[in-house]
Amino acid sequence: xxxxxxxxxxxxxxxxxxxxxxSPSADTDDSPSTAGGDTPLSAEVxxxxxxxxxxxxxxxxxxxxxxxxxxxxxxxxxxxxADGEYVTxxxxxxxxxxxxxxxxxxxxxxMNGTVEFEGESIHGLPPEQIxxxxxxxxxxxxxxxxxxxxxxxxxMGAYILDSVPEDQIEExxxxxxxxxxxxxxxxxxxxxxxxQMVAMGRALMLDPDLLLLDEPxxxxxxxxxxxxxxxxxxxxxxxxxxxxxxxxxKEALRRCDRGYVLVNGENRYTDRGEVLLGDEDxxxxxxxx
Amino acid sequence: xxxxxxxxxxxxxxxxxxxxxxxxGGLLLVDLAAKLAGVDLGPIGGALSADRLGSNLWSxxxxxxxxxxxxxxxxxxxxxxxxxxFSHGDLLSTGAFTGWGVAFLIAGFGDVPLRALLTVxxxxxxxxxxxxxxxxxxxxxxxxxxxxAFAVTAVVALALDRAFYKPMRDRxxxxxxxxxxxxALIVRYVIQFVYGSDRRGVTASVEASNLAFxxxxxxxxxxxxxxxVAALGLMLAMHFMLQRTKLGxxxxxxxxxxxxxxVTGIPAxxxxxxxxIIGGGLAGASGYLYVLLRGTIQxxxxxxxxxxxxxxxxxxxxxxxxxxxxxxxxxxxVFTTSTIWIPSDFNExxxxxxxxxxxxxxxxxxxxxxxxx
Numbered sequence: 001x002x003x004x005x006x007x008x009x010x011x012x013x014x015x016x017x018x019x020x021x022x023s024p025s026a027d028t029d030d031s032p033s034t035a036g037g038d039t040p041l042s043a044e045v046x047x048x049x050x051x052x053x054x055x056x057x058x059x060x061x062x063x064x065x066x067x068x069x070x071x072x073x074x075x076x077x078x079x080x081x082a083d084g085e086y087v088t089x090x091x092x093x094x095x096x097x098x099x100x101x102x103x104x105x106x107x108x109x110x111m112n113g114t115v116e117f118e119g120e121s122i123h124g125l126p127p128e129q130i131x132x133x134x135x136x137x138x139x140x141x142x143x144x145x146x147x148x149x150x151x152x153x154x155x156m157g158a159y160i161l162d163s164v165p166e167d168q169i170e171e172x173x174x175x176x177x178x179x180x181x182x183x184x185x186x187x188x189x190x191x192x193x194x195x196q197m198v199a200m201g202r203a204l205m206l207d208p209d210l211l212l213l214d215e216p217x218x219x220x221x222x223x224x225x226x227x228x229x230x231x232x233x234x235x236x237x238x239x240x241x242x243x244x245x246x247x248x249x250k251e252a253l254r255r256c257d258r259g260y261v262l263v264n265g266e267n268r269y270t271d272r273g274e275v276l277l278g279d280e281d282x283x284x285x286x287x288x289x
Numbered sequence: 290x291x292x293x294x295x296x297x298x299x300x301x302x303x304x305x306x307x308x309x310x311x312x313x314g315g316l317l318l319v320d321l322a323a324k325l326a327g328v329d330l331g332p333i334g335g336a337l338s339a340d341r342l343g344s345n346l347w348s349x350x351x352x353x354x355x356x357x358x359x360x361x362x363x364x365x366x367x368x369x370x371x372x373x374x375f376s377h378g379d380l381l382s383t384g385a386f387t388g389w390g391v392a393f394l395i396a397g398f399g400d401v402p403l404r405a406l407l408t409v410x411x412x413x414x415x416x417x418x419x420x421x422x423x424x425x426x427x428x429x430x431x432x433x434x435x436x437x438a439f440a441v442t443a444v445v446a447l448a449l450d451r452a453f454y455k456p457m458r459d460r461x462x463x464x465x466x467x468x469x470x471x472x473a474l475i476v477r478y479v480i481q482f483v484y485g486s487d488r489r490g491v492t493a494s495v496e497a498s499n500l501a502f503x504x505x506x507x508x509x510x511x512x513x514x515x516x517x518v519a520a521l522g523l524m525l526a527m528h529f530m531l532q533r534t535k536l537g538x539x540x541x542x543x544x545x546x547x548x549x550x551x552v553t554g555i556p557a558x559x560x561x562x563x564x565x566i567i568g569g570g571l572a573g574a575s576g577y578l579y580v581l582l583r584g585t586i587q588x589x590x591x592x593x594x595x596x597x598x599x600x601x602x603x604x605x606x607x608x609x610x611x612x613x614x615x616x617x618x619x620x621x622x623v624f625t626t627s628t629i630w631i632p633s634d635f636n637e638x639x640x641x642x643x644x645x646x647x648x649x650x651x652x653x654x655x656x657x658x659x660x661x662x
Contacts, residue, residue, distance in 0.1 A: 105552055131554035139552060145545040152538050159539060159555050202553060 047269040047279035051078040051260065058083050058241060059104070059135075059210055064113035066103040072111060073099045074265045081210060081243050086236045088273070090249040091262035091286060097245040098140065100262070101212045104243075105130055105137050118209070128160055136203030140214040140245075143199035146188025150179050153187050153198050157205030165205065172201040175234075193224040197231075204235070211235060213244040217251075229255055249287050253277045261286055306649055321629070337629060345625045351513045353601075353621020354520035355582060359575035359594070360602040360613030361527060362446075362568025368544035368608035369564045370458075372465040376449060376473035377572055378595030382588060383445050383476060384573020385580045386484050388438025389422075389491055395430035396422040409586060411485035421493045424515045424581075435519060435577055442573020443566040445476070450565045473592065481588040488587035491580055516578045523574060524614055527567070531610065536563055544608060597624075597637065600644045606654025615655050619643065 052062075057080035067073040073096040081087045089097045102108045104115060105127055115123045122130055131137075136157075145153050154172060155164050173180035176197040182190065187198050196216060203211060216232060217225045229251060236242045246252035253259045253273040261269040261282060269282055276282050323330060324337035359381055366374045386409055393406040397420035405415040424431045449472050457465050492512065499508040531537035539560050543550045551557055579594065580586045601620045605612025620640045627639035648654070 107548075107552070126556075127551050128554040128556050137552045139549060142546055143549060145542045145549065147541055147545045148538065152542075155535070155538065156542050156550075156553050156555060159535070159553065164535075206554075 047261070047276050047282050048271040049267075049269060051080075051267045051270045053080040053082055055082065057081055058118050059243065060114070060116040061100070061104070062114045062116075064100075064103065064115065065111035066099060066108045066113075067111065068099075068109055072265070073108070074103065076266060077113070077262070078267055079260060081241050083209070084236070084239055084241050086233075086242045086244075086255065086257045087260065088244045088246055088249075088252040088256040088258075089260045089262055090246060090252060090276075091260075091268070094264075095262040096265040097262055098214050099265070101137065101214055101243065101245060104135065104212060131206060131208075132160055134206070134209040135212060136206065136208035136210070137212045138196075138199045138203045138214060138216065140218055144187040144190075144195045144202070146186065148187055149184050150187055150190070150198055151183040153202050154179075154205055157202035161206070168205055168207065172204060175204075175231075176201055192219050192221070193228065196220065196228060200231070200235070204240070208240060210241045210243060213242060213246075215245055215247055217246065217248045225251070250277065253287075304650075306646075310646055310650065317630070324629070342626070342629070345629065346622060347509065348513065349622035349625035350618065351516050351582060351621070352624055353618035354517055354524075354614075355575050355579050355617075356594075356598055356601045356621055357614040357617025358520045358523060358578070359572055359598045360605070360617050361524070361610050362570075362572045363598055364602050364605070364608055364610055364613040365540070365544075365564050365568040367602070369540060369547075370454070370465075370561060371547075372454075372462040372469065373599075373607075375466060375469040375595065376476055377469075378591040378593070378598065379473045379476040379480070380442050380446055380569055380572035381576030381579065381591030381594060382480050383576065383591075384438035384442035385576035385586055385591070386480055386588075387441040388434040388573065388577035389580060389586060391437035392422050392427075392430045392434025393420050395433055396420055396427040408484055409491065410489050411487070417490045417493045422491065423493045423495045423512075425495050425511050426493065431515065431581070435574055438573040438577035439570040440573075442576070443570035446565045446569020446572070447562065449476070450561070477589055477592055484588060486588055488585055490584055491586050492584045512581050512584075516582055519578060520575070523571060527571070527610065530567070536560070540564060597640060600641055604644045604647050604654060606657030609654070609656040612654055612656030619647075619655075 052060075059079070059081040061077055061079040064077040064079075065072060065075050077096070077100060079087075079089075079100065089100060091097055099108055103110065104117075104122075106123070106125065107127075110123060114121060117130075117133055117135060120133075122133060122135075125133070127137075145156065148156065151169070154169050158165050158168065173183070178194055179197055179201060182194065187195060190198065200211075200213075200216075213232065216228055220228060225248065232242060232244065233255060242256075244252060244256070253276050256273045259269075259271065259273045259276045260267065261276065263286075269276060269279065271279075277287070321337070321342075324335045325339060325342065327336055329335055359377070362380070363374060363377045366372065366377070389409045390407045393401075393409060394403070397406050397415065401415040401419055402412075404412040406420065410417065410420070421427060422430055422434075453468050453472050454465060457468060495511075500511050500514060529537075531541060539550070539555045540563070542553070542555060543557065543560050547557070550560075576591055579590070583590075597620060598617075601616035602613045603616070604619055605614070605616025620643070623643045624636050624640045627636045631639060651657070
């Protein structure tokens with residue numbers, strides 16, 4: 001799938017551990033010494049394998065089997081996202097990370113298990129109904145309507161409303177000021193980073209409780225990646241829960257509250273992001289060392 | 290001095306086809322100028338009055354508008370539903386027969402048996418003269434007929450979708466294309482069964498039906514003018530709908546990217562329904578107008594016209610509404626002006642030749658890559 005393409009542009013998930021992990025953010029506090037300080041602690045406490053939350057979760061997947069046609073990708077996947085939580089899914093190519101998100105939106109072949117949002121099953125609902133329930137989705141590639149203006153792209157995000165929510169559009173312009181400048185411009189003429197903002201803005205039009213982001217850093221120039229992650233942090237800070245699939249695994253785990261490591265369509269590890277980052281097995285097998 | 294010359298030579302080397310077409314086009318233009326000037330230079334030149342050229346161009350525009358109007362629906366179903374709809378031509382016939390049935394009903398009510406009116410002159414022995422349908426004598430009948438053509442064809446198109454295309458929505462384009470050929474046959478032979486298979490005249494002749502525009506020095510047939518006004522009006526309405534309404538924006542969004550439209554929350558089936566209503570309705574209206582243009586009707590005229598409509602849509606860049614209109618105009622004008630050089634039996638071939646040449650030079654079509662539903 002398209003995850004392969006994403007890897008080409010992905011610097012931090014490279015094979016060279018020392019260089020890859022630090023070079024994009026050498027000026028931050030993530031120096032080798034700090035990481036070294038974390039490592040002994042994390043190494044003693046191995047990454048967890050309990051994949052569910054004790055408390056309430058707004059998104060709750062249990063024993064989920066899904067795939068495409070006859071091809072099963074996910075087996076027995078459990079996943080929770082609590083209200084306002086920031087969760088990432090990482091794992092090797094073909095692990096089924098994007099499939100989890102598509103299954104939440106009913107875009108895959110459902111086979112078994114439960115998909116619950118805010119306590120009710122959303123399995124079998126049409127996408128426009130799932131959006132109404134409060135989930136926004138930003139797919140990985142081709143996630144804007146190129147022939148529509150920026151403003152029209154945003155308007156389409158609120159299609160199910162009777163009238164265009166002007167105040168929400170203003171809010172999104174405030175969040176992404178460049179979009180206000182370019183509102184009449186066709187989205188197809190924007191840069192990769194600006195398109196990603198349009199796509200996020202569109203998914204935020206109904207002020208969702210949960211935002212699904214599929215590889216938001218894919219295809220972005222390296223210097224824009226940190227900026228994009230900062231924007232996601234701010235979206236999460238304003239109360240929207242985020243479930244993100246990211247090839248840029250180290251950066252994603254550093255930022256998130258909890259991470260899921262998916263392998264061959266199954267849960268492998270689940271824990272707080274920094275614990276996963278510190279776990280020797282996770283580092284070695286899934287984060288390139 | 291070398292730069293411009295060498296770049297011309299280079300581009301000619303890179304695209305010898307373009308050079309050839311430019312030469313040929315230039316030759317035709319020189320010939321046309323010579324003909325208009327009345328100069329006779331052996332193979333080129335001859336005599337051609339400006340009036341004839343003007344009337345050729347005008348009738349080309351009128352035919353082009355009808356073909357362009359018909360092409361809008363074909364292009365929309367292609368971009369939004371991802372298949373080439375071969376039953377589109379028979380939707381033209383559907384609109385023409387039902388619309389003219391209604392127009393006859395209003396124009397000849399009371400004077401002519403109902404059966405003859407509703408079957409567009411197939412039953413009974415009513416002649417177009419008896420019924421007297423003409424935009425100058427019975428303008429209301431012509432207008433209501435146009436609206437009826439739109440409405441009935443929209444319903445038929447929607448019914449075909451529910452019966453054949455909706456169950457196949459997730460199949461590949463080729464399967465649905467084949468199904469649409471089947472649907473085309475069904476529609477065509479239902480029309481033949483109901484309305485008969487003979488070609489007959491429809492419009493009455495009215496004296497002084499040419500409207501003269503003194504200052505401009507041209508006179509225009511009242512029906513041609515009606516067609517041009519109606520087609521342009523419908524195209525403008527279409528443009529407004531696409532650009533200014535939420536539904537139109539959703540149509541453009543779906544044409545851009547169906548998967549994204551789905552996860553954005555655009556209710557796909559509602560947009561598809563609207564697409565059939567508008568695309569089918571416009572096909573019906575254009576079929577009705579085509580009969581107004583020709584003055585005759587026959588059960589398979591839409592099918593025979595379909596190839597030209599496809600040519601227009603492909604020429605304009607398949608999937609683009611504006612491309613369909615532009616392609617229709619090009620095809621229409623080539624269709625009529627080519628008779629200056631070649632016998633009118635071959636003008637359809639000329640239209641296709643232009644389409645093929647255009648596609649060789651610009652494979653994506655006139656408006657290709659500009660996805661506008």
